[in-house]
Amino acid sequence: MRSRPFVALYISVFVATMGISMVSPLLPVFAEELGATGVWLGLTFSVFAIVQTFVGPFAGRLSDRFGRKPFIIAGLLVYLVAALGYLTAGSFYQVIAFRAFSGLGTSLIFSVARAHVGDLTPRGQEGRWLGVFATADVVGFGTGPLVAGVLRELLGFRSVFAAMALMMGLSALILLMWLPRHSPAELERRAIRRAGGTVTSENSSFRSALTERVVLAVTLHAGLIAIAVGATLSFLALRLEQGIGATPIMIGVAFATQDITGGLAQPLFGRVADRRDRRLLVAGGLLLYAALLASLGVVPTYALAVGVLLGMGASTSLAMVAAGAIQVVAGRRAGMGTVLGISSAANGIGIVAGSLVSGLIVDAYGLAAAFMFGGGVIAAGVPLFLWLTRGAAVAEPVAPGRGPLAKEAVDGAR
Numbered sequence: 001m002r003s004r005p006f007v008a009l010y011i012s013v014f015v016a017t018m019g020i021s022m023v024s025p026l027l028p029v030f031a032e033e034l035g036a037t038g039v040w041l042g043l044t045f046s047v048f049a050i051v052q053t054f055v056g057p058f059a060g061r062l063s064d065r066f067g068r069k070p071f072i073i074a075g076l077l078v079y080l081v082a083a084l085g086y087l088t089a090g091s092f093y094q095v096i097a098f099r100a101f102s103g104l105g106t107s108l109i110f111s112v113a114r115a116h117v118g119d120l121t122p123r124g125q126e127g128r129w130l131g132v133f134a135t136a137d138v139v140g141f142g143t144g145p146l147v148a149g150v151l152r153e154l155l156g157f158r159s160v161f162a163a164m165a166l167m168m169g170l171s172a173l174i175l176l177m178w179l180p181r182h183s184p185a186e187l188e189r190r191a192i193r194r195a196g197g198t199v200t201s202e203n204s205s206f207r208s209a210l211t212e213r214v215v216l217a218v219t220l221h222a223g224l225i226a227i228a229v230g231a232t233l234s235f236l237a238l239r240l241e242q243g244i245g246a247t248p249i250m251i252g253v254a255f256a257t258q259d260i261t262g263g264l265a266q267p268l269f270g271r272v273a274d275r276r277d278r279r280l281l282v283a284g285g286l287l288l289y290a291a292l293l294a295s296l297g298v299v300p301t302y303a304l305a306v307g308v309l310l311g312m313g314a315s316t317s318l319a320m321v322a323a324g325a326i327q328v329v330a331g332r333r334a335g336m337g338t339v340l341g342i343s344s345a346a347n348g349i350g351i352v353a354g355s356l357v358s359g360l361i362v363d364a365y366g367l368a369a370a371f372m373f374g375g376g377v378i379a380a381g382v383p384l385f386l387w388l389t390r391g392a393a394v395a396e397p398v399a400p401g402r403g404p405l406a407k408e409a410v411d412g413a414r
Contacts (some may be wrong), residue, residue, distance in 0.1 A: 006120055006133070009072075010179035014136035017078060019167035020102075022151070022160050023086065027099060032159055036092035042102070043096050044373045046230065046355040051103025053348030057206060059107045060115060060341020062079025067115040068337070069179050075108025076172040083165035088157050088278050103348070106317070110137070111340035117186065118328040118336045123396045124274065128324035131270015134321060135263040143260025149252050189258050205307035207344060209334040218327045218390035222284060223346035224381040225316065228293060230354025234295075235362060235370045243367065257306055261313035266321050273322040283382050285319030290382075294375030297368030312408035325392045 020162045028036075031044040063071045081104065085098035114133070123131040151159045240246040240254055259375050299305045331339040340401055354377075358370040 001408060003120070004178050005180055006117065006407040008131075008174055009113055009116060010133060010136045010177075012072070012076070013110070013133075014140040015141030015167045015171045015174075016079065016109060017137050018085070018144040018147065019164040019171075020079065020106075021141040022148035023083070023164050025146060026157065026158065027095060028150065031092040031095045033157075034089070034092040034095065035297055036095075040092055040096065043091070044099055046352050047096055047100045048103035048106060049183075049226075049230075049348035049351040051100050051348075051350070052106045053345045055104055056111055056348060057338070057341040060111050060337035060339070060344065061206070061335065062336035062337070063115060064113045064335045066181050068112050068119070068173065069113045069181055070109045071118070072179075073172050073175050075105040075112070076168045076175070078102065078105035078108065078384030080165050080172070080250070081167035083161050083168060083395040087161040090268040107341075107344055111344040112337060114324070115336040115340045118340070120333050121188070121328055126269070126328040126395075127270040127273030127278070127321055128325040129270070130328065130341070131266040131268070131273070134270075134324065137264065138259050138263030138317070142256040142263060145252050146256050149249070173397065206338065207340060209338050212330060212334055213388045213390045214330045214394060215339055215342065217348045217385050217392075218330060219324050219342050220381060220385055220388065221286075221323045222343040223321070223350040223405045224286065224378050225320070226283070226347040226350025227354035228289075228378050230351035231358035231361075231370050231374040231377070232296070232354075235367055236359065237326065239297065239340060239371070240305060241365050242405075244300070245303060246302050246305075250302060254302075254306055254309055258313040259307040261310050262317035262320075263313075265314050265317040269318045269321045270325070272318075273325045274395075278322040278326050279386060281390045282319045282324035283386055284315070285315045285322065286378050286382050287318060288315040290375040292375075294372050297371030303311045326389070328395055329394060332396075 027044045031040065059071055079102055080100040082098045085101070085233045086095060090097065093318065114130075117129060117133045118126075147163070149151050151163055189229045210219070236255070237251050240251050246254065269281075289312055292308050292315060296305065296312075299308055327343065328336070329338060333339075354374065358373055359371045361373050
């Protein structure tokens, strides 16, 4: 994990995620200042996920064939353009348009970067590697809103967008300089093709990948988490402010609590996922997360809300790192980028569906119902996850090498 490619991916994803999370919570507020109301406000949060749903699978599959690095750098540059678009926007329509454009960047960065890490990961150590890498995403997402709050307070809205653009440019530069053109797994596949062989995972279609029950299961997991996020993220600040009386700083701390706790727990849970039944870890983490999420709609005090968010950060971390390890195992058979791309689409669909349905639920039954809905959806999906993964290979024995052609491939690239 101390290799230059892993470090480059880690730093770039951390910086990119922090930049994205600085802006995302502020966009509805910024759009409202520009005159947005009703459904337009909702679109400022969820429209990126619509683009991600359609682009994510193809970005992942193409990266299986042509390599990961160009796609990740292109995604960072897309976000840089989007940040400059927010900076110069004069209407909420422009804000929504650039938010939609950023969905292309999401599709190109995160699933492809995870696929690259999957290429680097030794067999039997999927949980450990994915657990460490996930801290870049989760901790970056947690610290971004805090940085944005300081910038907005001192320099105003547009300084946050300028900072996001700077971070995206920095991330792209890091990858351009530090990340090799091809991972060892990509070099191995290229060597197989030069020798006249066929790389089965590159020829795997979306349909054939989804015939594997394990791929269906990890896709279901991504969709369940996304539905919960879509159903609750837009309403959490309102719940804390209106229901509990939290101040803006207290709300920022509460948001950061869940993400930073989850991020710090991932390396520990990653090691656990390499030693214990990954299926049960996913199921247990999801059930605990569901119960805590449902309770968030009714807790009476800020201290209890923060305690619940701490538990949610730990429980979702356990489920996500175990599911991520299973995903890498499935990706070796069906195509790493293809499997991650399908999950990216499930994430987009889940966020959009969760946002739309929870909006209707809140209108009919109040804020607390959105959290009940999110928790209920996750709990209902756990038996299906266990059924899909019954008897399936969700882990592999530790293997010191990467395959008979790995050394030949690396030597041939020098």
